[in-house]
Amino acid sequence: MADAAIEISGLTKAFGSNRVLRGIDMTLARGEITVLMGANGAGKSTLVKVICGVHPADGGEIVLSGAPFAPRNPIEAIRAGVVTVHQNINDGVIPDLDVASNLLLDSLAEPGAGFFLKGREIRARAREVAASMGLEVDVRRPVRELQLADRQLVAIARAMARKPELLILDEPTSSLSAVEAERLFALLERLRAQGVAILYISHRTSDIRRLADRIYAMRDGAIVGHFAEKPLDYEAAVTAMLGQGLEEIRLDNRPPGPPVLELEGLVLAPGARPIDLTVHQDEVLAVTGLVGAGKTRLAAVLYGLEAPLSGTMRLGGAPYRPTSPRAAIDAGVFLCAKDRGSNGVLHDHALDRNMSVPFLERFSRLSFVRTRAEARAGREIIDQLGIVCQSEKDDIATLSGGNQQKVMVGRWLGQPSRVLILDEPFQGVDIKARRDIGAKIRETAEGRATIVMAAEMDEVLEIADRIVVLSDHSVAGDHRNESLDLKLVLAQVAGQAGAPEAGAAGAGAAGISGATP
Amino acid sequence: MNAMQDSAATATGSGDSAGGNTGGNTTVAGRRSATDLAIRYGFLTLLAGLLVFFSVFTEGFFSPFSAVFIFQSVAITGILALGVTFTLVVDGFDLSIGSTATSALMLSAYMMVVLEQGAVVAVLACLLMGAFIGLVNGLLIVKTRVPDLLATLGMMFLLIGLQRIPTEGRSISTGMVLPSGEKANGVFDPAFLWLGRHKFDFIIPKLIPVSVVIFVIVAVLVWVFLEKTRHGRLMYAIGSNARAAALAGTNVNRYKILAYIFSGVLASVGGILLSARLGRGDIASGNNLLLDSVAAALIGFAVLGAAKPNAFGTAIGALFVGILLQGLTMMNAPYYTQDFVKGVVLVVALVFTFVLTGRRAGAHH
Numbered sequence: 043m044a045d046a047a048i049e050i051s052g053l054t055k056a057f058g059s060n061r062v063l064r065g066i067d068m069t070l071a072r073g074e075i076t077v078l079m080g081a082n083g084a085g086k087s088t089l090v091k092v093i094c095g096v097h098p099a100d101g102g103e104i105v106l107s108g109a110p111f112a113p114r115n116p117i118e119a120i121r122a123g124v125v126t127v128h129q130n131i132n133d134g135v136i137p138d139l140d141v142a143s144n145l146l147l148d149s150l151a152e153p154g155a156g157f158f159l160k161g162r163e164i165r166a167r168a169r170e171v172a173a174s175m176g177l178e179v180d181v182r183r184p185v186r187e188l189q190l191a192d193r194q195l196v197a198i199a200r201a202m203a204r205k206p207e208l209l210i211l212d213e214p215t216s217s218l219s220a221v222e223a224e225r226l227f228a229l230l231e232r233l234r235a236q237g238v239a240i241l242y243i244s245h246r247t248s249d250i251r252r253l254a255d256r257i258y259a260m261r262d263g264a265i266v267g268h269f270a271e272k273p274l275d276y277e278a279a280v281t282a283m284l285g286q287g288l289e290e291i292r293l294d295n296r297p298p299g300p301p302v303l304e305l306e307g308l309v310l311a312p313g314a315r316p317i318d319l320t321v322h323q324d325e326v327l328a329v330t331g332l333v334g335a336g337k338t339r340l341a342a343v344l345y346g347l348e349a350p351l352s353g354t355m356r357l358g359g360a361p362y363r364p365t366s367p368r369a370a371i372d373a374g375v376f377l378c379a380k381d382r383g384s385n386g387v388l389h390d391h392a393l394d395r396n397m398s399v400p401f402l403e404r405f406s407r408l409s410f411v412r413t414r415a416e417a418r419a420g421r422e423i424i425d426q427l428g429i430v431c432q433s434e435k436d437d438i439a440t441l442s443g444g445n446q447q448k449v450m451v452g453r454w455l456g457q458p459s460r461v462l463i464l465d466e467p468f469q470g471v472d473i474k475a476r477r478d479i480g481a482k483i484r485e486t487a488e489g490r491a492t493i494v495m496a497a498e499m500d501e502v503l504e505i506a507d508r509i510v511v512l513s514d515h516s517v518a519g520d521h522r523n524e525s526l527d528l529k530l531v532l533a534q535v536a537g538q539a540g541a542p543e544a545g546a547a548g549a550g551a552a553g554i555s556g557a558t559p
Numbered sequence: 560m561n562a563m564q565d566s567a568a569t570a571t572g573s574g575d576s577a578g579g580n581t582g583g584n585t586t587v588a589g590r591r592s593a594t595d596l597a598i599r600y601g602f603l604t605l606l607a608g609l610l611v612f613f614s615v616f617t618e619g620f621f622s623p624f625s626a627v628f629i630f631q632s633v634a635i636t637g638i639l640a641l642g643v644t645f646t647l648v649v650d651g652f653d654l655s656i657g658s659t660a661t662s663a664l665m666l667s668a669y670m671m672v673v674l675e676q677g678a679v680v681a682v683l684a685c686l687l688m689g690a691f692i693g694l695v696n697g698l699l700i701v702k703t704r705v706p707d708l709l710a711t712l713g714m715m716f717l718l719i720g721l722q723r724i725p726t727e728g729r730s731i732s733t734g735m736v737l738p739s740g741e742k743a744n745g746v747f748d749p750a751f752l753w754l755g756r757h758k759f760d761f762i763i764p765k766l767i768p769v770s771v772v773i774f775v776i777v778a779v780l781v782w783v784f785l786e787k788t789r790h791g792r793l794m795y796a797i798g799s800n801a802r803a804a805a806l807a808g809t810n811v812n813r814y815k816i817l818a819y820i821f822s823g824v825l826a827s828v829g830g831i832l833l834s835a836r837l838g839r840g841d842i843a844s845g846n847n848l849l850l851d852s853v854a855a856a857l858i859g860f861a862v863l864g865a866a867k868p869n870a871f872g873t874a875i876g877a878l879f880v881g882i883l884l885q886g887l888t889m890m891n892a893p894y895y896t897q898d899f900v901k902g903v904v905l906v907v908a909l910v911f912t913f914v915l916t917g918r919r920a921g922a923h924h
Contacts, residue, residue: 345806368808379806386806388799390867399796400807402789409788453807 045072047207047239048093048111048124052102055092062088064263065102070208075230075240075253079283080260081472082444086243089260090210093241094126095119107207120148123207127197127214129470134197137186142168144185145200175199175229190333191222195229202233209233210241213470215249221332221536227252245472247500251276259283284474293484295524296507299323302491303344303362303375303461308353310339314515316353321461321491326484328494328506328523331535336515337495338380341465344493345377346370358460371400374460378451380469380495386450387438394420394434397453404457423452427482444475451479455486465495480505499532513537598864601911606879613886620889627766633881634774635660635829639852640859640873641781642825645818646707647856647868648785650798651700653819654711656826657849658718659692661842663830665722668731668840671751673743678751685827692718693823697816715849723842731840747838755835770832774874777825782870794818795867854905855880861911880904 048070055063062085070076080086091097093104095113104111106122113119116126127134135144143150145168150159168181177195185193194214201209211230215223230240230253244250250257254274259267259282267282269275302323307316314336321327329337342348344355346364355362357373364370370377379385388396398405398416405416420434427448431441438446451467464483468476483492483505496502502509503523511519511534519534521527614621639656646653663685670681692714699710727738735743758765759772785791796804797811805811829852833845858879859865859872883904884897892900 347806366808366810367806368810371808377806379803384800384802386800386803388796388803390799391796395792395796399793399804399809402792406789409790411787411789411792 046070046105047072047107049105050093050102051105053089053092053099053104054101055088055097055099062263063092063099066260066263066265068258068265070239070241071256072207072239073234073237074255075234075242076256076258077250077254078241078243078258078260079245079250079279081283081474082442084260084283085263086260087212088263090126090212090241090243093119093208094124094210120204123204124210125201125204125206125208126210127194127201127212129213134200135185135193138184140182140184141172141179141188141196142181144196145171145181145203147200148204171199171203175202176225176232189222191218191225194218194222194226198226198229202238206238208239208241210243212243213245214242215244215246218333223249245470245476246498247276247473248498250279261285280473293507293523296324296487298325298507302358304356306354306356308343308355309351309515310336310343311515312351315517317515317517319510319517319520321493323491324488326487326492326494326505326507328496328502328509329512330496330499330502330509330531331512331518332537333497335512335535337497337512338465339515340512341377341379341463341493341495344370344375344461344463346375374458376400376454376457376459376462378454378462378464378467380466382447382450382469386453387446389439391438392420392435393424393429393431393438393441393449396438396449397423397456400453401457419456423449423456426455427452428478444471447471447475448479451483455482459490461491461493463493463495466497467494468496468498468501476501477504499528499535511535595864598911600863602858602861602879602908603863603875606875606882609879609882609886613882613889617886617889620886623763623766625885625889627768627771629878629881629885630771630774631768632885633855633877634768634770635832636848636851636855636880637774637874637877638777638832639826639829639848640855640877641777641870642822642829643852643856644781644785644859644868644870644873645794645821645825648791648794648798649815649818650801651707651815651818652711653696653822653826654708654849655692655696655714655718656822656829656852657845657847658715658722659689659823659826660830660833660848661845662692662718662722663689663827664834664837664845665726665731665840665842667751667831667834668747669725671747672731672733672735672745672840673725673737675745678748678754681748681751682831685831686824689823689825689827689830690820691823692827693820694816696823697819700819701812701815726840728842730842747835751835752838753835755832755838770836773828773832777828778870778874782874785870790814790817798867851880851901852877854901857905857912858908861908866912876908 046069050066050068053063053066054061066089078086078089088097092099095116095118098114099112106124111122111124113122113124136147139147142165146164165181172179172181175195175198177192177199179188179192179196185196188196198209198211198214214226218226227249230242234240242249242253255270257267257269257274257276257279258265259269259279261283266285267279269279299322301320303321305317305319307318309316317340329340331337339348343350346366346369357375362373364373364375367377388399394417397420402411405412405419417434423429424431424434429441429445429448429452431445438449441449447467447469451464454462454464467479467483471479480501483494494502494505496505503526506523509519509521509523509526509531510517511521511531513534514537518537519531521531619625639660643653643656666688667681667685670676670684671678696711696714699705699714700707726735729735731743733743733746737743754769757769759767759769761767785794793804793809794814796807796809797814801811829848830845834840837844855877856868856873858876859869859874860867862869862872862875865872880901883900887897887900
């Protein structure tokens with residue numbers, strides 16, 4: 043604790059009469075990764091915004107390397123050595139510029155940087171920066187061609203080019219898969235060793251377990267728990283953050299019903315092994331795998347957004363080949379898409395209107411929308427999922443992330459379906475909301491087949507009766523959740539296991555290593 | 560940039576940020592109410608104030624005839640504005656409405672004067688042309704993915720040229736000499752001229768022009784369609800988040816094309832009414848139709864704090880501009896101040912919409 047990069051004491055912040063921060067005391071030490079936990083709406087983001095100069099503080103003080111620090115805008119904060127990598131990866135990079143320009147953007151934007159660009163010099167410096175970060179990309183490639191994880195690393199590398207005292211990361215892994223996240227962790231560990239103070243905000247339990255040297259738990263605008271003794275008491279931190287303990291998840295073993303969806307010889311990508319898969323009624327099937335393993339592709343095929351290269355699908359025994367989402371919905375196959383911000387939320391629309399969109403036909407007579415029936419259906423879902431709001435007429439933007447996600451899931455739970463596909467339904471929600479959503483999905487699973495796409499293993503284990511691992515657009519494993527060899531699953535996720543036939547019987551787990559538990 | 564705003568709206572607006580949902584809303588609602596009232600009723604209050612001002616200071620402004628004159632002057636731009644409202648709702652834009660209207664003006668004159676057809680054929684031809692132009696606009700935007708502004712800008716230039724080709728750039732009237740050397744002997748059908756010149760009795764004889772009746776009917780129909788039917792709802796959903804709407808099973812392309820077709824048809828209705836009022840195919844008419852109607856639709860954003868395109872707002876917006884111009888004309892303000900005043904009103908309305916409500920900015924974070 044002696045070597046504190048930043049000391050915060052008594053920090054307060056209110057919006058109107060809404061006190062968002064009620065006296066925060068926090069110390070971030072050099073060479074340590076401090077994790078900040080808190081449910082959606084606890085005030086984490088506001089705290090970060092105060093530290094990085096977006097909002098001025100109302101009271102309290104911040105001391106940065108021994109000097110008082112009160113940034114009036116983000117530029118001042120950056121100049122003082124506080125650098126933030128925000129949740130939305132594309133906010134941190136400029137997709138149309140090449141990697142080199144992105145890495146050195148800040149020095150280009152600095153006053154007195156010179157009028158003309160010196161291409162060769164920029165690229166040379168960019169290569170240095172990239173090398174020091176362990177980033178292996180061609181600096182001349184436009185960032186938009188990079189994978190999400192590489193973009194993320196570019197954003198962080200860019201931040202590091204300023205040699206910060208304090209690096210703040212706001213949910214950096216929310217769009218990364220386990221292996222991609224691993225690269226990020228390696229980089230963070232290297233930075234920790236270099237003596238940078240890192241403030242890490244995350245909902246992901248595996249991240250926190252992996253990285254944290256110290257945990258602060260936050261609730262209702264105050265620090266409610268501080269954990270520094272090893273081993274860190276993660277459960278206590280969650281309890282503090284939620285104000286109550288989490289119940290153990292007990293998956294009821296439901297026997298699978300008759301087959302609902304049958305995939306035969308489905309080829310998702312050129313050269314990929316055909317997928318044979320049967321999904322049963324009452325069953326919750328989790329499909330896991332890395333980003334790019336084909337989860338979203340599979341969802342797109344099932345939902346009529348893309349055609350498979352070959353193979354057949356049968357729904358309830360009858361041939362099924364949807365040509366549009368409409369056709370899929372009419373056949374009873376629903377998709378709750380990932381990334382609600384761009385694929386789900388209708389901004390400036392009320393909650394009930396957000397939930398009724400796919401089924402407007404059912405809510406209208408002679409094309410006229412029966413708004414009362416719509417509002418009633420909205421209220422039912424709100425009650426059912428425990429969405430925190432004032433009424434079904436609230437604008438969706440007034441809800442916290444977790445509640446918005448509940449609205450998105452509720453949209454598809456409100457009407458009976460034969461197959462419900464949920465692509466990353468727990469993206470960016472806190473653990474409480476995640477448990478709520480998961481419980482509701484399982485509760486309602488009877489009578490339909492449910493497919494949950496998720497990269498995060500904790501989420502998969504919490505919800506699934508059965509787990510299918512995708513790797514390179516092919517099935518790498520198929521397991522029951524009751525008798526699970528986690529190591530094998532992780533090896534299959536990483537693409538290290540043998541033939542797919544190994545599957546549940548998977549004796550081919552010999553050469554497994556390195557997969558993170 | 561919107562993160563810099565220290566407003567309560569932003570705090571609750573940005574998903575995961577601290578405003579949260581439980582503690583936040585009550586206080587935010589309390590603070591909002593004053594600005595909320597201003598945002599909701601500000602523009603209508605301004606409109607009422609304007610009416611009072613002109614009634615007091617301008618002789619003859621407060622009379623049924625003056626009211627009818629205002630209505631008549633806004634009817635055509637209002638109809639065009641309702642058309643452009645459709646394209647704004649699906650997050651598009653139609654710059655070709657002005658030239659579609661003048662093309663309809665020229666086509667109707669050509670049908671009757673040169674081809675010697677009756678009113679029904681002339682009207683049908685114009686409506687079909689409008690629908691076809693809208694269809695082409697829609698296909699350009701949806702299928703070839705040309706950005707809406709560019710596609711409709713191209714269409715605008717194309718139509719401005721096209722409407723002059725058959726007559727080699729001359730206006731169309733009975734007795735004109737055609738490029739072939741013949742004389743055009745057709746006349747405007749009286750039934751067609753009725754559309755532009757007849758006035759219905761309403762309390763006072765010969766008070767309400769046909770164009771005003773059509774404007775009101777169109778406004779009501781558009782309002783019902785956009786607010787009450789599922790098609791209108793889905794158009795708004797597309798405008799809000801086209802990808803989300805598509806994933807919810809909406810045929811986004813079809814609705815977008817439909818919006819441009821509505822826009823084209825309504826623009827040609829405007830052109831027909833203009834033609835019927837003028838009684839000749841005047842190539843110089845309708846120059847500021849585009850700007851006036853776009854202004855009306857954008858001013859409509861501010862009415863009742865809607866912060867989005869809407870039929871009621873568009874109609875009020877058209878009326879607002881009409882009242883302002885009529886009042887200024889009766890106060891003998893020089894003609895060139897009118898454009899200036901229109902511009903000021905438009906800018907103020909946009910400030911109303913985008914700064915005070917702050918919603919658009921908050922939504923796209």
